[in-house]
Amino acid sequence: MGVGDEIRARGRRMTVQRGLVLDTVQRARHHITADEIARRVRAKHPQIDPSTVYRNLEALEELGYVTHSHVDDRVTRWHRAEVAPHGHLVCRSCGDETEIGPAVLEAMARRLRADHAFEADLAHSAIVGICRRCPVVPSC
């Protein structure tokens, strides 16, 4: 059963636009912004409106095919739902960005599960702070 059938089985429709958006996200190596997805889709199909891209990303996320996360404060980034969960550490001083594995995230999540019965998705937002190469108390 293809993606189209899965989508139809859930009462949604498989449109050209939806297919193109999903395809673009799948094809992208890592994270990609909605804006970039729109640019790529519109490169071949200029009549497709950016708002359609945004709406499809939302729909595809609901359907479980794509996910979004926030690595800087500004833009939302999208990726395939199946990619291995990993977190991001962003240094507020030098802007350096490090990926971290699921083990550390799981260890941290365990704490929230124990103390607050909360099932955290720590990969959703980057964790900001000061990286190992920057002084912890900067410029004072």
Next chain:
Amino acid sequence: MGVGDEIRARGRRMTVQRGLVLDTVQRARHHITADEIARRVRAKHPQIDPSTVYRNLEALEELGYVTHSHVDDRVTRWHRAEVAPHGHLVCRSCGDETEIGPAVLEAMARRLRADHAFEADLAHSAIVGICRRCPVVPSC
């Protein structure tokens, strides 16, 4: 030495606009959005442009008087720099928002310090996930 002198001592200027923005943030009970700050400032001084408010928040953050954090994916919220650090747990299913104390955050931060020598500010972004009252695998 007042705030004005401190600011001047660091080569910045103390303007009416900057004073009003700082004052509004100090006066606000908890977090407040930039938009709301702009609205309040403009209520009495309509000639002050929203962009000035945004730029002053940035400047005041750099100067250490205010801080911002993100509790949902979209809006930035501002508060006095001195408020006790605390985290937010946001349920992606029901939207429920819980404040958590610094102890849990510190325990989690310890892990990142140990494994990645990264000094995390876990209060900066809300942690999304599924709260205790919602099923962990929703609507399938």
Next chain:
DNA sequence: CAGACTATCGCAATCAGTCGCAATAGAGCG
């Protein structure tokens, strides 16, 4: 206090994203 230096301001334009709405077009059914 006058003059110079430049941080900051207001404005207009832009960016990333959202929303309401009328028109379009997938999907199920006979």
Next chain:
DNA sequence: CGCTCTATTGCGACTGATTGCGATAGTCTG
């Protein structure tokens, strides 16, 4: 295939936030 139902689309307007730029006005120096 033709019909109907409604999810989805494109458009245009709009929101919250940001930026470039010329004008304004704090601050320091003499």
